[in-house]
């Protein structure tokens with residue numbers, strides 16, 4: 001069953017066409033990788049799917065509802081309650097401790113501090129981050145910071161995790177660890193993942209991949225090569 | 228991509244650890260290098276016979292009452308030197324010039340065929356193999372994991388080449404068509 005879909009989505013930034021009729025859909029629990037060269041429109045498609053950016057034309061559907069025609073308050077609620085995000089550079093709030101960063105989406109959703117922090121702490125064990133709860137982002141390694149960002153993306157129990165180059169700033173081994181944890185958590189909770197990456201070694205953690213080129217999604221041609 | 232390790236050199240290397248029986252060598256070869264393609268006993272013994280003929284191993288004494296399969300093989304100085312040379316000399320950095328794929332692309336362009344589609348098909352085949360190798364890595368076996376990584380990085384390099392070539396197909400088409 002399709003959980004989220006982009007249909008014939010067009011987005012331009014001034015005179016720069018970023019998406020020229022992009023289509024993509026993902027089922028519940030599916031992990032889809034969006035690959036393609038830099039500038040091909042991967043992030044723009046992700047932002048459109050996530051209701052961060054309203055397309056010039058085309059449709060975005062989530063769980064049977066049009067997202068692109070919703071008002072901003074409704075979209076913002078959707079993002080906060082049902083979507084999770086993780087970006088290339090964790091983008092942790094430097095003034096907050098790691099556990100406060102993870103709890104942030106819960107706090108913004110109106111949860112009380114003690115409960116939010118308790119829920120946040122549970123993720124430290126799951127993501128191999130025990131003992132780092134009180135650190136600030138400046139005191140974390142790249143891989144640790146990215147796992148904290150992953151915890152923050154997952155703490156609300158999102159139905160979809162949008163991950164834009166989540167390993168882009170990490171070395172191979174560290175990136176692998178982040179991907180393993182990301183995929184394991186997603187599988188455990190049946191979370192759909194839209195994973196943007198230009199790295200094949202990261203993309204193969206997904207169930208399937210699509211390739212973007214010049215603002216279009218190119219579902220790979222049928223496989224005609226024997227085994 | 229395929230790691231074809233020389234059987235004689237591998238057996239010599241295993242013998243450098245300690246004098247061994249043929250079946251010990253086979254067992255260790257299969258465990259570490261066989262990758263699901265066990266070495267037939269016949270090949271173990273014929274290889275050892277050739278190594279013995281060339282003076283790289285000698286057969287230890289068979290104790291009275293024991294059959295020939297109880298023979299222990301011992302590496303000689305010549306054999307040890309060969310292992311040492313093999314280990315210390317860098318492997319020829321294979322140019323991996325993608326001759327098959329390259330030839331397909333150029334011919335496709337010359338014939339006005341859809342080179343980009345062919346490359347997409349190849350990309351899919353590569354990604355599928357990479358997914359298989361990635362699955363292998365989830366196992367517990369560190370040796371398998373390292374080998375899978377070797378394959379993954381090579382396929383990754385091929386894919387980069389495919390991406391670059393796709394981006395340059397128009398220019399390449401002009402270059403190969405008169």
Ligand SMILES: Nc1ncnc2c1ncn2[C@@H]1O[C@H](COP(=O)(O)OP(=O)(O)O)[C@@H](O)[C@H]1O
Nearest residue numbers: 013016017018037038039040041042043044045
């Ligand atoms: N905020 C923006 N303002 C202007 N141009 C943008 C903006 N975001 C993206 N673009 C342009 O849109 C195209 C697609 O960008 P993007 O979706 O970021 O590609 P990718 O994530 O695949 O690298 C590029 O040409 C990029 O320069």
Ligand SMILES: [Mg+2]
Nearest residue numbers: 042043044164
């Ligand atoms: Mg991007």
